Amino acid sequence: MKRWYVLLALLLPGTAVGQALDAEQLVREIETQYQGQTSHGVATMKIVTADWNRELRLELWGQDRDRFLARILEPKKEAGITTLKVDEQIWNYLPKIDRVMKVPSALMGDGWMGSHYTNDDLVKEAKIDQLYDFSVGFQGETTAVIIARPKPEAAVVWGKLMYVADYRKRIPLRVDYFDEDGELVRRMTFDRVEPVNGRLIPLLSRIEPVDDPGEYTEFVYETLEMGISLPGDIFTLRSLRGR
């Protein structure tokens, strides 16, 4: 794949590459980069807010674009709290009271596990290409800017998304989220690009709300493997409770 790009770049130097850039395909790849066919990893999530700071260690499983399971390993007080996402629904399992709770649609905009990622982020990222129209805003040697605008009928919270990506490495560098008035609301940046199962993946992502300077959530994979085989029933309510 990479070699093909080098070849292409040699054959068609300069802007000619732009003709070949499929904005939608690039964003789809970026948004689902951590999922792959199947994935399993351990990550730390550092949350910094004006009132408190905390760090969570999580174990995560993913399959295709619509199944996702995350379990808190640390801190001890919250260990075992698990989130399951199947399609557009999210459940949380609370071990202390041994209950599964479904997140109602009214709370989809709330932070996931207290972070700056919302429940909506978990749900909507998988179908970003169905909700937005994409256009190439700028294309350089390696970097491209993709503008995503919601389709007229799409029920989304953002007015515009702006992806800055390295389209040769197929990795995101930055995503800006704008509200309906065109104001920048939050910014997501990526770092620590490493090869995982033959793909380049940024192991660190960081999200910063513009209105609360100094606040951020940083998500770093300690380990990440892809293309592995997972138990068939891992993404079910039974397994959410039982593991």
Add this chain to the structure above:
Amino acid sequence: MLFRLGYRNLLRNKRRTLLTMGAMTTATSLVILMLGINEGMFWDMIEGATELYHGHAKVTASGYLDDRKIQLTIPQDHPAASEARSTSSGVAPRLKGFALLSFGDGQDMESQPAELFGIDPAQERLVTILHTKVVDGDFLSGARSRDVVIGRGLARRLNASVGGELAAMGMAADGSIAQEMFRIAGVIDTGDPARDALLAVVSLETLQRFLVLEGQVHEFAVRLDRPLASTEWAATMAERFPDTDIVPWQKVLPVIAQYLDIWDEAQLIMSLIFYFAVILVTANTMTMSFFERIREFAVMGAIGLRPARLSRLIILEGAILSTVAAVIGGVLGASLSIYLFYNHIDLSGSMSTISWGGTTMQPRLRSYPTAQNILLPVGLILVLGIVVSFFPAFRLRRLRPVQALSEV
């Protein structure tokens, strides 16, 4: 001598005196009663707006009322609370937080966001009447139980009923994920559907643990002996405890406060109109009696009573008349007002509770007598009796006995 003369004059025509005095007495007592009922309705409306939830005043951490951030707490044993306790009839510590509540399991599970309202039931009882609004089951019993009392709307949305178990998930003040299991002790109907759809009343200590805010509260709600003096109370307290925000209910419910201000002003204008009518009636009666007696005055002038003394006599008569009327009217009005303070007139047969401007008007007539409301009409009638008699008194100075005698 003059006093005796005036006194005798008044007794001479008993019917006329009684008529004038009756008008003054009735007017005085009616004005006292009217002001008392006004104040009573005003008080009722303040109670209607505050007794359910807010209380007459609030003590909070600095900035909490504007920001409502969960971290803006004050210690439960803050000195402002004990000071408030010694100057009011009740102080209730409270903590608030949001949580996702869910009832049932599996496919039938319902989840709803709710406002957790942590209270100490024994102390809350002294400030609000929340405990009387239970429509099913019981209110909270202890300060540390796992019981929850939920609003009717919330119960319906959760499809939950008394005795069921509610799972709660929320974010604590330190950002950690809070989880707790509650037992539904009762269902409450506050009459405000918007609130009932969110309200979940739990015990203070349980919520403190849930939110990782041990020993902390968001506010103290205060019930004052005299809610009409809430602004003064809050100002005095705020001066003593500058590290907190201490506000009267008018600041918490500015719209209702404004409505009540308008209402109070309208009532004041009504009182003034009423008073004007009283002045006209009294002045009329006194002037009439003066003209009726003009012959009498002329005779007194003819037998040697000087005009100045005659004027003084008239004013003295007016003073005696108004003093007696003020005393009788004052006592009568005050007793009626006090009677209506203890014994409301129930109007629920002919009208129902009226919701107006965010508060409710109870279908009852109740009076709230204050010293001001009693002394003001009494003082006014005293002044009025004398002022009204000045007018004939001045006329008497120009009285020509011969002319006056021949006129009639």
